Amino acid sequence: MLSLPVPMVEKNTVTLSGAVAQKAYIGLGSNLADPAKQIRSATQKIRRFDGVREFAFSSLYHSSPMGPQDQPDYINAVMSVNTSLSAIALLHCLQEIENVHGRIRTGQRWGARTLDLDLLIYGEQKIDQIELTVPHVGIAERAFVLYPLFEISPELVIPGLGSVSALIAQCPREGLVKLD
Numbered sequence: 549m550l551s552l553p554v555p556m557v558e559k560n561t562v563t564l565s566g567a568v569a570q571k572a573y574i575g576l577g578s579n580l581a582d583p584a585k586q587i588r589s590a591t592q593k594i595r596r597f598d599g600v601r602e603f604a605f606s607s608l609y610h611s612s613p614m615g616p617q618d619q620p621d622y623i624n625a626v627m628s629v630n631t632s633l634s635a636i637a638l639l640h641c642l643q644e645i646e647n648v649h650g651r652i653r654t655g656q657r658w659g660a661r662t663l664d665l666d667l668l669i670y671g672e673q674k675i676d677q678i679e680l681t682v683p684h685v686g687i688a689e690r691a692f693v694l695y696p697l698f699e700i701s702p703e704l705v706i707p708g709l710g711s712v713s714a715l716i717a718q719c720p721r722e723g724l725v726k727l728d
């Protein structure tokens with residue numbers, strides 16, 4: 549079958565199947581068991597989801613931990629996708645990948661983890677539920693989220709929070725180091 553490239557969309561669009569595709573941003577973080585490998589492997593798994601297409605990836609970024617300091621430094625990255633999955637279905641897919649990567653939930657807030665996948669932004673939606681809050685809580689104050697977001701989408705406006713460029717102007721880069 550002839551397969552034609554589909555242009556990236558900035559706004560919602562309707563797929564051939566009739567589903568509304570949304571542009572979503574996913575934050576990836578790891579500080580255990582070869583963090584860079586964890587993140588690269590997770591991006592490959594996300595690429596293979598049914599209902600997910602068109603990807604952009606930030607560089608990897610290194611930073612010291614936010615929260616408890618008695619844990620290794622983190623590697624973070626951000627990717628964007630176009631998806632016909634609902635926000636909650638996409639979250640469940642991301643949680644499955646966390647589990648496959650040996651994520652153990654110790655109950656400690658902001659504790660060390662092999663892989664953390666956060667749904668940062670889902671289209672223009674604002675969702676405020678315990679299971680899913682988008683935009684993700686804390687997005688506006690986290691250099692390890694904002695700088696990779698700016699790298700892949702400098703014009704991005706985060707629903708309810710404003711432009712990523714304006715948020716970066718208020719968020720010191722501090723120890724965040726771009727790796728590649």
Ligand code: A4P
Pocket residue numbers: 576577578611612613614615622624639653657658659664665666667668677678679680681682683684685686692
């Ligand atoms: N949940 C609600 N909204 C979302 C969303 N938008 N994306 C719920 C993902 N999950 C969401 O998540 C706890 C619950 O949040 C889930 O049941 C889900 O339904 P979790 O992944 O089990 O726990 P967590 O990640 O430890 O919690 P939290 O508060 O989301 O932590 P963060 O904000 O992810 O921070 N330092 C550096 N330098 N880099 C980091 O990446 N990460 C953390 C964790 C701490 N320090 C860090 C970093």
Ligand code: MG
Pocket residue numbers: 664665666
């Ligand atoms: Mg999380």
